[in-house]
Amino acid sequence: MTKRLTQFKEMASLSNEPIAQITADDLPPIPGIAQPAIPAPRPRWLDTYDFSLDGFSDFEIPAPKTDEEKKRIVEGFFRGLEKLFDPENNWTFVKAFRLSMDYCVRCQTCSEACHTYVGSGHQEIYRPTFRSEILRRIYQRYYTTSGKLLPAFYGADIEVNFKTVWRLLELSYRCNLCRRCVMMCPVGVDNALIAREIRKLFSQELGIAPVELLKKGTRQQLQVGSSTGMRPNAMKSLVSDMEDQIEEKIGRRIEIPVDKKGADILLIHNAGEFLSWPENPAAFAILFDAAGINWTLSSEMLGYDGVNYGVWFDDVELARVALRHLQIARDLGVKKVVVGECGHAHKAMMVIADRVFPGDLCISEMPRESCLPLLYQIAASGRVKFDPSRNNFPITLHDSCNVVRLMGIVKPQREIIKMICAQPLREMTPHGVWNYCCGGGSGFAIMNSLNFGDWRKNVSSRMKVQQIMAVFADVLDPSINKYVIAACSNCKGTIRDAQGHYGLWDQYHIHYGGLVDLMVNAMADLPKPYLEWPEA
């Protein structure tokens, strides 16, 4: 099944040659799609950056040249590893992390769960247990008596040098943290969590993280207000533009409330929506207005950007961003926060931050909810009249892992679709809590440095594209427009990139978009369709 069994000891190879090679021929075919060639890293990159894991990288950090620099990174790695096991430095996850490190029985039952492992043609290095096993063996060798005394007996014989450490860093960014594998584990071992903890080690101890997540991500969000770089004034300006666009589309002007004290709901979007898909926040405004909801946006720094990239790699940054979000809601005096169509923002605010802050910031005092149940409530209430015939085209639903598998919000979106679409929902196989990640989860959607985007489009997104093609197999005729609902900003971005890469629109007229966009498209009293399909 596996193409080539990469051995653990290869992680320590001093060669710059990748220990695993990803070629187009090895990738499982997608029916109806001609596999595009996978470009090799640019020659000038090879002299500067490290591609020794699999020939891909997002780390535009010059590889250290001197022994001293390499030593600093290896020492930092060890210091960080110790802190991962420390109940004070890692109180957030130490319990779950230790359990997963201690109790894996190496049965590999989880392997086929992984869309990246399967989508790569079963490359051994992407197996969910591969990176965990390396970390486990390193820990055993350097920190346990048994491993020190009998390293070969316990398999604790992986040498740690700069290359081992750097490849492990890269490897921690080959997992989408979708956690589908944990559903198959008979012991409940969470290999995705181990991947996340490796990322955290590098970020919190050495400050090494993808530039899109740390420097241009959480750092920028905390310093200017949004990971997009959007400042409060720009946000207000965009909202004003949005009001103009809404007026043009629906024939009447809606005033979008901003910083309205005492509103029932503070709606927080992923700020990327304002820039890349403004029709999505505009659709929320139209629908909320029609439903008579007392709501507001915030123009405070961070208040208009619900993303929290810390979820993927850094607990300190996670806590900082979450705290700002909750304080903004409290200061506005709203009754609750509703998170727009952004999966990881859902999980950050509702699930994880629940146990990060006490007292008045508890969920019981400052409720946080998904937009999906609210949208369902609006649809079911009859306050807004929908005409499903306006959505008379084949549709499928991509489930965001964060919203579905990791929060259990599965049904409201499906109930909404029944009420607003003329054709029955085409469920992907698998779907719901068993869905495959879009391939952009845990930050991959926005990671485009060096050739990482090539890896995402060809490997981690592959199973999703396969699913999309399969679900529309009987209506692939490009004269029929088809719609993939993705109620998550990062999922949308990933599907957008895959759409371009595989020619999904050009060849088959497969498009994507949010759920609320589709709801507004079905509003019976709008003078014209809300959805805009790409140019033919």
Added chain:
Amino acid sequence: MAFEWFMIVMGWLSLGAFLAVATYKITRVTAQPLNVRWEVYPVPHESKARREYGGSYMEEVDWAAKATHPSRLPGLLEIAKEVVYLKRVREFNQYGLWGISLAMHWGLYLGLATIGLAVIETLLGVTFGLTPLVAGVAFTLGAVGSLAIIAKRLTNAELGLYTVPADLFNLGWVAALFILGIIGGLMDTTFAGYRAYVASVLTFKPVPVPPIVLIHFLVLELFFIYMPFTKIIHYIGKYFTFEQTLWDDAFKTKGSAADNKVLQQLGYPVTWNAPHIVPGKTWLEQAQATGLEEGAQK
């Protein structure tokens, strides 16, 4: 007679050592800080309708205002399914491990039942006559299962990559237990010697016991002492991974025990070293610092 006394001591020593180390392991896990929520759906204690498709209370509007008091029983039953028939291994049987793993596990369960039976018979002073049957099934299943797993791990390259000598040693020990049990059963067909040894441990009265039975028990008792130090004790970890992490969906309320615990944990010092970590701060102070303050970043 000295060896018989030694074996009586070993019987109690192995039980005591097992309980002590297992308790230590459990205590070590329970003493860990309160984990942030990190659940995965479906969670077993949701309503039946929601459980079927993996839904949660978060599918409702205003869920935080609705009290939830889920029973832990469904979660324990779900774990029991893993124990009884290795549910997930059966469903996702990637490497054909389910049947042979089930055989080994049931060999262990019935092996323990055999001892339990002998204990009950001794305490009640009766003989049910079931021991040869239960033991025969246990030892056969266990031996076949453990040897087949060893063979599978040695012959399948992918499993082999993840198999270290210690795994084979552990499996070999388990296989040896069952094989010795089979040999003992063949030489002591009524299991009178087996029961006599168990009775001698319970009553502190050394009696002559066939050497093969004593060797079987010696290997078993050493295994009991060794096991808690290995991942063979994963059945203890399983409760915590599932019930206290993957299915722990309880949201926090102000002033609750969990709330107080989080408050306490926010006071822990942070000694991570990255440039965006402010030195000398607690977790709460870190969260309050954005790194915007002059000089805050190293």
